[in-house]
Amino acid sequence: MNSTNSTPSISTLLKNHSGLAYDPANGLLMNGVSLTELAKEHGTPTWVISADILRSRAHALQNAFAQKNLPINCHFAVKSQDHQACLTVLRQCGFGADVVSGGELTRALKAGIAASKIVFSGIGKTDAELTLAIESEIGQINAESVEELHRLNTLAQSMGKRPRVALRVNPDVDAQTHSKITTGRAEDKFGIAYDIVPALYRQVQTEMHGLNLVGLAVHLGSQMLTEAPFRKGYERLAALIHTLRANGLTVEEIDCGGGLGIAYRHEQAPTPDMLAHVITDVFGKLNVNLHIEPGRWLAGPSGVLLSRVIDIKDAARRFVIIDAGMNELVRPAMYDSWHGILPLHTPKEGDTTTTMVDVVGPICESSDIFAKQRELPPLKKGDLVALLDAGAYGSVMSSTYNSRPFAAQIMISNGQHGVIRKRQTLDELLAHEHVPQWLATS
Ligand SMILES: Cc1ncc(COP(=O)(O)O)c(C=O)c1O
Structure with missing residues (x-):
């Protein structure tokens, strides 16, 4: 099916994203670099740009x-x-x-x-x-x-x-x-x-x-x-x-x-x-x-946002709650935009099982939704995912809303990879705030 409302299959997403491929042992690779390894080493949420x-x-x-x-x-x-x-x-x-x-x-x-x-x-x-x-x-x-x-x-x-x-x-x-x-x-x-x-x-x-x-x-x-x-x-x-x-x-x-x-x-x-x-x-x-x-x-297609599933919440809908939020990638909340989501673990050979889910972030806003009623391969707590096409109008629009520090950014180039922006610490986030003496003492 290729109606505008359907979810492209994993193979379609991969076909449209040169540079991304699954490896049986190392999961989703970006230009040969294991995104799982990057997420494990640098934590999530993390931007990766190739x-x-x-x-x-x-x-x-x-x-x-x-x-x-x-x-x-x-x-x-x-x-x-x-x-x-x-x-x-x-x-x-x-x-x-x-x-x-x-x-x-x-x-x-x-x-x-x-x-x-x-x-x-x-x-x-x-x-x-x-x-x-x-x-x-x-x-x-x-x-x-x-x-x-x-x-x-x-x-x-x-x-x-x-x-x-x-x-x-x-x-x-x-x-x-x-x-x-x-x-x-x-x-x-x-x-x-x-x-x-x-x-x-x-x-x-x-x-x-x-x-x-x-x-x-x-x-x-x-x-x-x-x-x-x-x-x-x-x-x-x-x-x-x-x-x-x-x-x-x-x-x-x-x-x-x-x-x-x-x-x-x-x-x-x-x-x-x-x-x-x-x-x-x-x-x-x-x-x-x-x-x-x-x-x-x-x-756009040069970047992905890596995130980890915090919880699966089964309510009126199945909510996959991930640790990236609209403060990182605001496009879905701002423009109702659609981003492909791929699990970082390699799908089992021939397994095309999907579950209908809403993928949501942790921000206290109802608009903090990355995917509404999306057919995705089954995900569980702790799984890692990549949000695709996040290289443009992604990190540049991120904020620290809900006191969430800016995410790390990694660059991949010619088989090498390195941090190009380290994750902001909470101390750095608070560093420029000042409570005036006259207020603190009253
Ligand atoms: C003046 C101007 N030039 C170039 C661009 C880049 O547009 P795009 O990212 O769609 O290529 C923009 C974005 O809106 C713009 O305002």
């Missing part, structure tokens, strides 16, 4: 554009996975970074990404963040509003600099994804309204002398699964390029944003070839430098 998978996806994306003979500047969307080790891997693959805060900008620079390869997107950049971007002489600042352009111009002039700037356009196109990750409709908070772009572009290029306006940017949304909205959004941008050039203005850079989706469940995931095809079709002959900002497509 540099091998990250690299192979980075190369697949670059190859798709190379096949089209289309030069492309790839900027990894740091928001999806911000660990410096991951940024280092992607830098080594030739990627730059797309950042949305001063913190992400600092991380990218610390990971050795050249400032010239960094693009700064984001709806609410503060003066301090813009100052940092100008000082660092990054490749491009994607301005989100008229107001931001004025602030940026004033700051740049006061610093005697002339940053490279693009206008992020809101093309009023529905990305046909979850509404909470849709960014390109007129009612969304992102980008500059399509209709005012021609006049604004002229104003910036002719009057805002602190800014070097180099082009346009767009980002329609995330987890986009079909070609149509990409094409529609890009065609709207191409129409603007024609209008601007007809008005004697120069457009050199086009930032196509991110958004390429992945198959969490039964989705037909789009391929990088599809993206390369659309971008080539729409912009290939327009004599512009092209940029993309993928996040999820690269990082």
Whole structure:
């Protein structure tokens, strides 16, 4: 069965996740490394990210554009996975970074990404963040509003600099994804309204002398699964390029944003070839430098979250209570998103028995649910599981809600593995809290 509501079988999940495989003696392996061993050595919950998978996806994306003979500047969307080790891997693959805060900008620079390869997107950049971007002489600042352009111009002039700037356009196109990750409709908070772009572009290029306006940017949304909205959004941008050039203005850079989706469940995931095809079709002959900002497509399938079953609770439903919670992986609670769950022990040969369960975390919130009425192989207290496709929008969104310390992070690379973030201790969690003397003594 392959209805959208059914649970893919273990073999289907494995087929869709290169890098994961069962070994009779060592359970589920990620690029040859036993996840059971990692969970035993480092405890749970623990994030595991594979540099091998990250690299192979980075190369697949670059190859798709190379096949089209289309030069492309790839900027990894740091928001999806911000660990410096991951940024280092992607830098080594030739990627730059797309950042949305001063913190992400600092991380990218610390990971050795050249400032010239960094693009700064984001709806609410503060003066301090813009100052940092100008000082660092990054490749491009994607301005989100008229107001931001004025602030940026004033700051740049006061610093005697002339940053490279693009206008992020809101093309009023529905990305046909979850509404909470849709960014390109007129009612969304992102980008500059399509209709005012021609006049604004002229104003910036002719009057805002602190800014070097180099082009346009767009980002329609995330987890986009079909070609149509990409094409529609890009065609709207191409129409603007024609209008601007007809008005004697120069457009050199086009930032196509991110958004390429992945198959969490039964989705037909789009391929990088599809993206390369659309971008080539729409912009290939327009004599512009092209940029993309993928996040999820690269990082999502590169990571898993390991967790241990605390208890099985038999009530109106069978609840499998695991030690990872929505404070680690918030996507199911926030977006109703679906993540594959695999036991770390190797299933018995030919045993396809499943039980209908709810897999829930320990957080005191009813939304702390990873799987509702899911057919899973029988699990018992103490068993270990992996939540799949947790490499993007996973660890970056985690919190310490319910006073739960940040989980450990491990990286696998070329047969080696090591801790890239040690588990936070409770002492570290409490270290910055202070009860004032005046309160403590009363
Ligand atoms: C401006 C911008 N660029 C790129 C991305 C990355 O998107 P994705 O992870 O879907 O590729 C995002 C995420 O929403 C974004 O806001």
